[in-house]
Amino acid sequence: MNNNQNNVVKSFPETKTHQNKLFRLIKSTLLLSLLLFISIFALTAFFSSLPPSPARIFYSISSAVIPSSSYRSCNLSTHESGPTRLDHILFGLGGASKTWETRRVYSQLWWDPNTTRGFVWLDDNPPKMSPGRSFPPYRVSVRAWYSLSPTQNTPSSSDRMARILKESFELGLPGVRWFVMGDDDTVFFPENLVRVLSKYDHREMYYIGGSSESVEQDVMHGYETAFGGGGFAVSYGLACELVGILDGCINRYHNYYGSDEKVSACVAELGVPLTKEPGFHQLDVRGDVYGILAAHPVAPLVSLHHLVGAKPLFPGENQVDSLRRLLHAYKADPGLTIQQSFCYDHSRKWSVSISWGYTVQLYPSLISSKVLSVPLQTFHTWRSGSEGPFVFNTRPMRDDPCERPIIYYLDQIKEIGEGKTLSTYKRAAAADGKECAQPAYKNALSVENITVSASKTGPKKWMKAPRRECCEIRNSPTVYSNMRIMIRSCKPRESITI
Incomplete structure (x- = not known):
């Protein structure tokens, strides 16, 4: 009994020593963990205040793959x-x-x-x-x-x-x-x-x-x-x-x-x-967006922006009414809206550019489709109001009336027969009131209206390559100063010699 008691008494100091060592170890571990947490928090706050830079690419990418607490799983x-x-x-x-x-x-x-x-x-x-x-x-x-x-x-x-x-x-x-x-x-x-x-x-x-x-x-x-x-x-x-x-x-x-x-x-x-996709339009331009819409790229029109304060799309109307007119054409044939087409009348040496549902430009001369597809610069840059540059080529809108096209705007549109539309465009007076006195221009100015007959585009029109179709100009009877041109079967960016 005495020996056992002595052994028990001797073990008390050893147990207390082990407990002290364990306590110090736990205390040191907690202190290091706290210091590490504070350091990480401070570094995160510091780097978050810096602007992104290439040097922080690892930080950005690693953060990108850590989902937030509000992330919803997807199936x-x-x-x-x-x-x-x-x-x-x-x-x-x-x-x-x-x-x-x-x-x-x-x-x-x-x-x-x-x-x-x-x-x-x-x-x-x-x-x-x-x-x-x-x-x-x-x-x-x-x-x-x-x-x-x-x-x-x-x-x-x-x-x-x-x-x-x-x-x-x-x-x-x-x-x-x-x-x-x-x-x-x-x-x-x-x-x-x-x-x-x-x-x-x-x-x-x-x-x-x-x-x-x-x-x-x-x-x-x-x-x-x-x-x-x-x-x-x-x-x-x-x-x-x-x-x-x-x-x-x-x-x-x-x-x-x-x-x-x-x-x-x-x-x-x-x-x-x-x-x-070229159909999305920020329209970061000042002034008149006419030149852009009259030479729209061959793609469905998806959106228009920055029209508040811009010059109305149609003369004599406010911007909202102008948009209603364009949307009226859009409802008749969404896929063809403001798609550009070309036609030529070699007997008169005339060139015609059509932005369906919006405008027609008549040139009393033969101009290549490559030139006609370039927008007239009726606008300036958004931020500085300068002449450019833009992300596309432009051609100047000349002050000389003999170097400008005769412009027509959509007047009315209606559906005819099975899958066809008939749209009429009325000649607009020049903004500055000037008209060219050259004989070729005088003959062209006798055209008061241009009517376009077109087949509707199907829902899969833009899912495949465009099919080439004819573009034919026909003249209605001339009534003194009022002449009407009928243009049939115009498709986006199609041209034909007649």
Whole structure:
């Protein structure tokens, strides 16, 4: 018994020594963990305040693959197959509560509550709202949880609008294949938008839109940025990946000017390039957009922007009424709207350029289609108001009336027979009142109206290469100073010698 007691007594100091060592080890571990956490937090705050740079590429990419807490899982296998329809598109329009009441008139022009889906996202409830369903319903953006800029107390409006994609996605609405972003004054042409997006698989990662027309804007904001006013489309496959990183990414690019530039930077972190479609029009130009629309590229017209304050599309009308006139033609034949065609009358040595549903230009001389396809410069750059440069070639609109075309604007349009339209264009007086006195011009000025007969474009028109068709000029009887020209079967960018 005594020996056992002695052994027990001797073990007490050894046990206490081991406990002290264990306590010191735990204390040291906790202290090191705390110091490490503080260091990581401080470094994160420091790097978040810096502008993005190539040196931080690893930081950006590694952050991009860490999903946020609000990330929703995607199951693309549940998506139905078949052609893309308008109800597969969810529009997300950026707006402000103070201006929505006045600017929504542009959305009313194209929005159909029975066929279009989406919302305009505002910073607050608008002060007043007139009743009606002919414009998009509104939602108020939530305040983002991401870190604020050290120099600002609240998130910027561009940060808020950059998150519209995320908020639209998180609504979880069924059957959405594409998220289309735009502004509250963007005029979309929905059927043509469907035709464009139908070419792409929404389950893949696609970022589709257009850049600015003015080089100075593209240099400043990036040629790989889809400008938001003209609208851009994000496939469901890309949205699944993008929404998981968007808040943290917006915080990294907080100092970028526009929401579209921020979204572009986030898309670039995922390695997805911009797919350009020429039917998206930011219209970063000042003055008269006539020259651009009269020589539209051979592609469906998808959107128009920056029309507030611009010269009306049709003379003698305000901009909203001008757009109504253009949309009237669009409803008659969406795929052919403002598509350019060429016709020649060699007996008179006349050249005719047609922007279907909008305008006709008559030249009392023979001009190559290569020249006619170049837009007349009736506009200036967006930022500096200079003569250029633009991302396309231009030709000058001369002061000399003998070097300008005789211009006609759409007067009326109607459907005739099975799948055909008849549109009439009326001669407009020169803006400066000057007319060329040369004999060739005097004969051409006797043409008061030009009528175009055309076959409608089918829904699959833009899914295949254009088919070459005839373009024929016929003259109706001359009634003194009023002469009418009939042009039949004109298709985009077709020309024929007659």
